Amino acid sequence: MKAESKSRKALERRLEIARAAAAVFRRKGFAAATTEDIAGALGMTKGSLYYYFRDKPDILWFCQNYSLDRMLADAARIRRSGAPPAARLRDLVRSQMALMLDELAGTAAHIQTDALDRSRWRKLVAKRDRYEGELRSIVADGVRRRDFRAVDPATAARAILGAVNWTITWFRPGGKRRSDEVAADFAELFVEGLRSRK
C-alpha cells in the first residue's frame, strides 16, 4: 500500500471514530462520555481507539482542527481564483456549508467546550480568526470596487458567519430542503444584501 493511500485510510478511520464519538457526546454530554463508550459504539477495543487518539479531548481537537484546515484551504483557493467579490462570497458560503452540513455533519467539529488545553485552544482561535479575515477581505474588496455598498466589512462578515454557523443547530439531512439549496439561498441573500445599487 502506498504511503498516501495509507494515510488517507488512517484519516478516514479517524473521521469515522470522530463521528461515533460525536454521537456519544450528544447522548451523554462531553463531560460524562468515556473512551469506553466511544470504543463500545464502534465495536472496537479501547486499546485500538488509543492507536488513533490519545484521549477524548484529542478527538475533539482533531475534528475542529481538521474542519478549520479544510475551511482555510477552500478560502485560499477562492482568494486565488481571481473571481469578482460576489462570486467569491458565494463560493465561500457554499463551500463552508457543504463541509459543515454534509461532510462533517455528525462529527464533533462544532462542540463548544473548554475541554481543550490552552495551546490547542489558541491554535483553533487563530485559525478561526484567519478564516474570518478571509471573509472580511472579500467583503472589503467588494466595497473598494463599489460592487458592494459601503458596509463595515467586520460586521457584515460576522452576520454571514453567524447565519452559516447557526445552520448546524437546525439543519437536518433528509429534511424538506437539501443543504446545497439552503446554501444557495444563503449565498444569494448575502450577495444581494451587500450589492450596491449602481
Place this chain on the structure above:
Amino acid sequence: MKAESKSRKALERRLEIARAAAAVFRRKGFAAATTEDIAGALGMTKGSLYYYFRDKPDILWFCQNYSLDRMLADAARIRRSGAPPAARLRDLVRSQMALMLDELAGTAAHIQTDALDRSRWRKLVAKRDRYEGELRSIVADGVRRRDFRAVDPATAARAILGAVNWTITWFRPGGKRRSDEVAADFAELFVEGLRSRK
C-alpha cells in the same frame, strides 16, 4: 407601595439575581455552579435567594422565558403596526438585538443546556417557534407583495435568526461599535438581501 410597583421591584430583583447567576454559570459552568455561589456573589443568604427562585434551573427558566415573552410582545406590536414588510423586518431585528445585547446582556437568557424539565423545555421551544413564525410571516408577506424576492421564507428567517442569535458570542459592550449600529447594519443587510429589483 402599589402592587404594580411592588411587582416591578420583584422583577428587577429577579433580573439582578439572574445576571449574577449568569456570571457564576460562565465562570464555573452551569453544572458545577451552586446556589451558594450565586447567593455569595450577591452578598445575600441562600435563604433569601430561595425567596425569588426555587433552584438553579428555575433561574435559567426565568431568563429564557422572560426574554421570549419580551420578544413575542415586540413581534406582536410590530405585526399590528401595519408598516410595510421591510420596515417591520428592520424593527424586529433591531428590537431583538436591543433586548439581547443591551437589556439582557449578561443574563442566562442564552445558555444552552438540558437542565430544564421537559414541560418547561417544551414551553420555551413553543415560544421560540412562535417567534420564528412571526419573522417568517414578515418575509412571506414581503414576498406576496413583491417587495421581496421569491425566497423561501423559512430559510430566510433562519438565516436572519442565526446571524442575530450569534451576536451574543462575539458582541462586547464598550467595543468599537455600539449594539444599535450593529443592529442597523444587520437590518439593512437582510432588507437589501430580500428586496426585489422592481
